[in-house]
Amino acid sequence: MAKHRGRGIATIEYPTGMNQNGDPSQAWVKLKPDGRVDVFAGTVDIGQGSRTVHTQIVADTLGVPYDWVTMDNTNTDSSPVCTGSFASRGTFIGGNAVRFAAEKARERVLDIASKELEIDPADLEIADGEVVAKGAPDRKISISDVAAAATWVHGELITGTGAALKPYAVVDDDTGKVDIDPHSAISYAACVAEVEVDDETGEVTVEKMVQVYDVGRAINPMLVEGQIDGGAMMGLGLGLLEAAYPYYPSAEHRGGEFGAYLMPSLEDLPELDNVIIENPSADGPFGAKAIGEMANNAQPPAICAAIHDAVGVWVTECPATPERVLRALDERAEPRRDGKRVIFDEAVSVRGVSANAGKDAEGHGFILVDD
Amino acid sequence: MKAVGARLPRYDGLAQITGQVRYVDDVRVPGTLWAKALRSPHHFAGITKLDTGKAEAMEGVHAVITKDDVPLNVYGHLSALGVPGDEPLLAEDEVRYKGQPIAVVAAETEELAQAAVESIEIAYDEREPLFDMRKAFDADAAPIHPWGPVYNHFGPPDHRRIRKGDVEKAFADADVIVQGVYRPQAIEHCPLEPQTALVVPEADGRLTIYSCTQAMYFSMGVVAAHLQCPLNRLKFVGGTVGGGFGGKVDTATETVCALLAMKSKRPVKWRWTREEEFLASSTRAPWHMEIADAVTSDGWILGRKMLTLHDAGAYTRFSSYGLTKHAFHHTGAYTIPNLNFNGYVVFTNRVPTTAMRGFGVTSVSYAAEMHMNRIADVLGLDPFAVRLKNANRIGDLTGNMVRLKDPSTVAVMLAAAERIGHELPAELRGMTNEPRTGELLPEHLKASVATNGSED
Amino acid sequence: MTHSTNVLVPQSPEEAVASFGDGAGITVVAGGTIVMPELSSGRLRPERALVLANAGLDGISAANGAVTIGATTPVLALVGATPEPLSTFAAYVGDYEIRSQATIGGNLCAPPGPESPRGDLQAPLLALGARIRSAGAGGERTEPVEDFLAGGEGRLVLAIEVDEPTSSGASAIGRPHAHNYTIMAVAAAAGADGVRVAVTGAGPRAQRLPSVEQALAGGADATAAAAKATDDVTPADDALASAWYRARMLPRLVEQALSQL
């Protein structure tokens, strides 16, 4: 019996927002008479912390303390459209919606302040809850007083709406070419996994993962770390543990309870070393790109590369269960070499399984290199 | 700036740690009825008899619904985007996966609802299921849908294509061609909060829908379509979800509860058991990916041919969307000048697959990165070096002809190499994402990357 | 349906035995870890339920080299307080909360799960040659654990008696997963009458491995004896592991357990 250690690398990219775009988020911001800020947006908080991120964006866009901002995302009567919390669109698209709304409200604050201070709005700036004349810091009015003046003197509601929508990108069905960018931004990540492989049981233990993420701007680093940590564990589950159909393609032996479904637990937790890079996007709120979805994409290939580094076999079917590792070790399959071709995995290819000689109706080959 | 960039606590953090966050099942409305579903015990079968009479007659049962009670029964999750609807809310004359809902009962208690479900008389004509997506192209493959086992609405073709450059020339010019097959499997979403909805019929005729959806407006559109009602008939209440990971983009319970609430004129709650979650909630899709790369001995990837099969399960849901996204990203974090990609959405008699974290791309990240490591191994090169050489750079064109503005392949790789102490030669250590020049702009890339007219 | 179930909560062992009677139509709730999901889901709808929480059937006592364990003794209490390999196996079960709630009697009587093995403790009890005292039709009786497992359904376990082995061994597949069932585990114990070896997870219930025991008795070393393990069992696929993998691992687990003797 021997245990072998190995290290593997994977590098990935992931788009922000729905593929091909066309997925709006909208928001509404209003000020109470004391300057406190209400944000209405339909972004669902599925644990990623979108309420926190949205209120952070609004606070800094308006120039008010964070604890002045509340957010209602509870229903479709009060909140305008949000396409949904998926496709890593919350911070970028939902965040832009609240940013745009807050920018509009900010303009209204400056308008009212301008009337109160009798200074042109262009000569005013907002900082720490106060509207201050540029170059004359003693001439200022608090946003609380601006909101009060709007309410009781000017008979106005300080409010702003915002909508973020990139137009739908049309795909050419023959070539896949798009007419415009089909995403809002692209995030990148690298993962290095270190594993230990038991060549007698096939068991793989992930000892450590070093993960580097470019998220554009970490609006809330703690929440970003949560996504990275969580994605790492989900990626570990994908790479090593979980299978809805343990004998795929058979549909038999699906577990019906957690006790019979191998989900990552605390006992699987490796050492995680996270590095966040901030290479800002041009259009995202404060330069943000995205983090949520991509966070479980790099681990499965990194883990399987590490298995190869440790014991010299490629496990190309995820999860790399002890059985798959052992069978690969038993087989020690070498690729077939045919001229300059190096062919792995022939037996599981479409042509290896399908009866129709690997051609579709148009005669296109389901084999990678045509005969 | 103060708030942005700060490690602020969660907005709802105190509510969470004091047990005050209210998820759907925590909402209590007096007089609520409970829903239970009759689900298919077979993977594939015709329904030859369905009689809900006994269930309807049971005391304490207030509504039983079947396909006949749904104003628009067949709808698709992406119908609004023009993807043809193919999935009935409640089974029509066939069931195409084990666990597919056929009828749903609302009764005074969950036990009573379950007893009523068990009293429904139903008979099936079992058929041979198809589970292996690789066999969907066989002449004798089971026709799961009338149009066959492959989704055929990618414009005129029945598959998603990427065509870029001259892939045959790339393969002819290559020193080595590396082929491999990659097969990540289905997993469960397993949010700890099961699918749950509560629908309250209001006095003014509106329906208040307490939902665990990840997408309130999206789900509202789905419910309104099935009900054929205007949006202001519905008020979705949600925004707080006990985990989703993509599975709660499916509108799994809301529409059925709405129909039961309308029929019974009582609030109705449907909460799936964990057994139902494992049996009938959607999964991440299994994928089958074959890659052949034309490479040079020194590690340039000249071209890629790729075949992808996406196991949609029994109905499309988001599969066509996911496959297109997959196609757009099938070169990973690298620039490959010559491409030929064909991807198919294939139906099988599984629970429909749906979005899950990384949708469409998780699969291709696995395949492309596994393949990259194999290429490095076959060529005897450092996997960091091969990646850095082919890494996305500013101005590079992707497979769908998007000009990259700020790619970070180089930055994340160099940071990773430094963190683990992986030695790189100076020319790689000094790389940036700036546009290619010199040795990093070889002839094969000039033609299709730097001077292509499709920029911006 | 739990609403219509007649729930009996005996306050003494005698009352428990009387309430149980011949066991007809009765469901026993000891720790509840296996039976409660069945009741809550409505899959199990007993006429009567016997809740043993207050029946005084728990406790561990030792006398004359034998250890007597009350049927409702929590699995947690077995850890470090009962002979090996039972103690080690008890530590394999679930997590702290499951171990403190599940009972040895419940585990002994556990039916196989729909897609997983259960009843981890059956293997060490087989290896230790445990004696099971039970009540039910025909009154109380004490019988070897093999006989109880073969025909003990419908009986109320009162106590389990085991002897201290001269040596023991335990081995299990896989990293510990507190929320998953044990995939496969092997228990071995040496006593006056030789070595007994049993496996859990290789069939619907735990089984002894007579071919291994005979090989050992015939002088085979651990490796040679362990190679016989697959003669005695035919593992099956389930959600946790395939028959192939279990068959592959079984001799290794047996050898590991035997090497500890």
Added chain:
Amino acid sequence: MKLYVNGIEHDLETPPLESLLTALREELAITSPKAGCNQGGCGACTVIVDGEPRRSCLTPLAAIDGASVTTVEGLGADGALSPIQAAFFDHYATQCGFCVSGFMLAAHTLLEREPGAGRDRIIEGLAGHLCRCTGYVKIVEAVEAAARGDVDLSRDRDRESEFLTEGSQA
């Protein structure tokens, strides 16, 4: 059936073979224990029964007549956070929040059994609890901090007051 829940005596109408979870959620409307599986497999329903952590979905009422039950609603005293709650808050040991009540109650009892428990004991002690999001890293960090006594108990439950004083990095 009688229970003392968070110090208050309740005579229950829930049938005795129903689970403690059902009684808490459906009859008493104490909703912090969550029905993640009703199979004992996730730990989201864990509460404290007579000082010990228990899967409330696996506990029939008939087995605990007269017991004292503590949920997170009763964990802190008089509006103050308990150390484990403060630690979970400070270390962002929650994402969707569905599992957190079970984790905190299990951790609370773990630290009562083993004050000063180290990382390995914490992982072993909580390993039966699932967090799918999965915040295991920060959950362990939180419990480690509570074990060290490194928690700020002065925190006000009102979210106003705290936020920009400590987190800001300008």
